[in-house]
Amino acid sequence: MFEQLDLDEKLCSAVADMGYTNPTSIQSLVIPPAMEGKDILANAPTGTGKTAAFLLPACQFLLDFPRQQPGACRILILTPTRELALQVYEQAVQITKYTDLECGLITGGINYGTDRETLEKNLDILVATPGRLFEHIEKESFDCRDIESLILDEADRMLDMGFSAIVNQIAAEARWRKQSMLFSATLEGPGIARFAKDLLIEPVSIEANPSRKEHAKILQWLHLADDPAHKYALLKNILANQVETAVVFVKTRDRLNQLKQMLERDGFQIIWLQGEMPQDKRISAMAKFKSGDIKILLATDVASRGIDVENISHVINYDLPRTADIYVHRIGRTGRAGKKGIAISIAEAHDMGIIAKIERYTKQRLKRRVIEELRPKHKEAKAPVKHKKPKSAKKKIKKPKKK
Structure with missing residues (x-):
């Protein structure tokens, strides 16, 4: 029960309205140390309640220590994509609905007039993308001095998108903060380690192992294609x-x-998401997809982390991703919160190298499937095996014979 985490009844009531009764594993692990004011370094799979894990202790802090005078935002949440920022903001609004806490949203693609209206409020929580927020810091239209908690969501994606320098600059502007939290789908790699070292002080390191109920049940399989037409x-x-x-x-x-x-030529109704897309079109596309008016969404990897929609039955890798970890992020769009999902990859011969890497990374073989009337004509091409070059033997230098 959320009440057992010493959360205010206003927050517990809001969470209950959202349909949640018991905290997930990541929430149970993060909320107590976060409420003690400790820095957090957390790793959790997508779809396990990560957003509420940082929103609830942040909101509890604001309720325990209410604002004494008007000022700028107190809790800053940075996310890598516009879609994710919008979803975090919407959840913040839901969680704070029985309180007087004020939430705001700043992302690229929205006109600056709307930004000004947002920043003129006495914001308690601001959700923002790094690039747009840093523009306001440079223009001195946003003041970081009142920030008491800085939260980075999907920090590994921020690194992938090249935001590390801007995030470090924002963190430097908010150097008077009392707490920092960093959430990531993976804590592997030197980039995250450096990020954490720069931003966190003696953090509590948390790696959630979701229960079977929480863990995504994603069936993964592979269709082999002879050529682009197939x-x-x-x-x-x-x-x-x-x-x-x-x-x-x-x-x-x-x-x-x-x-x-x-x-579209073949009669399918679709919507799409891609980088550098006007925000109003993004919001409109996602609204149609979330409502079920349109069932098929095309997306590039730029948008992959921003898609958090319940009841997506399938993720289809029409093009295989560059790396195995991107594959894991992609398929995480289905099988949310323990529901079943299906991830299908369609691979040509030249894709078998990345398929082998994905299978090693996920420690499972993608099951091969065949549609009878579209059975491939060619046998599966094995990924090329890279043989290490043998170390060259050192040549013995013959010493000249003494005369």
């Missing part, structure tokens, strides 16, 4: 006969536009 035929068949709602991933905007035209 690959597209497989996608059409899957979309027409298997999916309820699907996110289809492609590598680039050009690929997205090409696939969009092909699917």
Whole structure:
């Protein structure tokens, strides 16, 4: 029960309205030390209640130590994408609905007039993307001196997107803060270690092992394609006969536009998300997808972390990702909060190298599936094995014989 975590009854009532009765493992592990004011370094799979894990202790702090005078925001939450920022903001509004706490949102793609209106309020919680917020810091339209808690959501994605320098500058501007929290889908790699060292002081390190109920139940399988035409035929068949709602991933905007035209030509109703898309169009597209008006969403990897929609039945990797960890982030869009999901990859011969890496990374083999009328003609191409070059033997230098 959330009450056992010493949370205010106003917050518990709001959480109950959201349909949650018991905290997830990440919430149980994060909330107590966070409420003690300790810095947090947390790793948790997507879909396990991570957002509430940092929002609830932040809100509790604001209720325990109410604002004494008007001022700028007290809790700053940075997210890598606009979609994720919007979702965190919406959840913050839901959690604070029985309180007087004021929440705001600052992201790229929204006109600066709206930003000014937001920043003129006595904000308690601000959710922002780093680039747009830093513009306001440089213009002196945002003051970091009142920030008491800095929270980084999906820090590994921020690093991937090249935000580390800007985030460090924002953190330096908020150097009077009392607490910092860093959440990431993975804590592996030197980048995250450096990030944590720069931003956190003696953090409590938390790695959540979700219960079977919480853990994503994602069935993963692979269709082999002979060539691009066969690959597209497989996608059409899957979309027409298997999916309820699907996110289809492609590598680039050009690929997205090409696939969009092909699917629309063949009678599919679709929406799409890509980088550098006006915010109003993004919000409109996601609203249609969330409501179920349109069942198929095309996306590039830029948008992959921002998609948090319940009841996505399928994730389809039409283009395989560059790396195995991006694959894991992609398929995390389905199987949310313990619900079953299906992840399908469609691979040509040249994709088998990354398939092998994915199987090693996830420690499971992707099950091969066949659609009878679209059975591949060619056998599976094995990934090339890289043989290490043998170390060259040192040549013995013959010493000249003494005369």
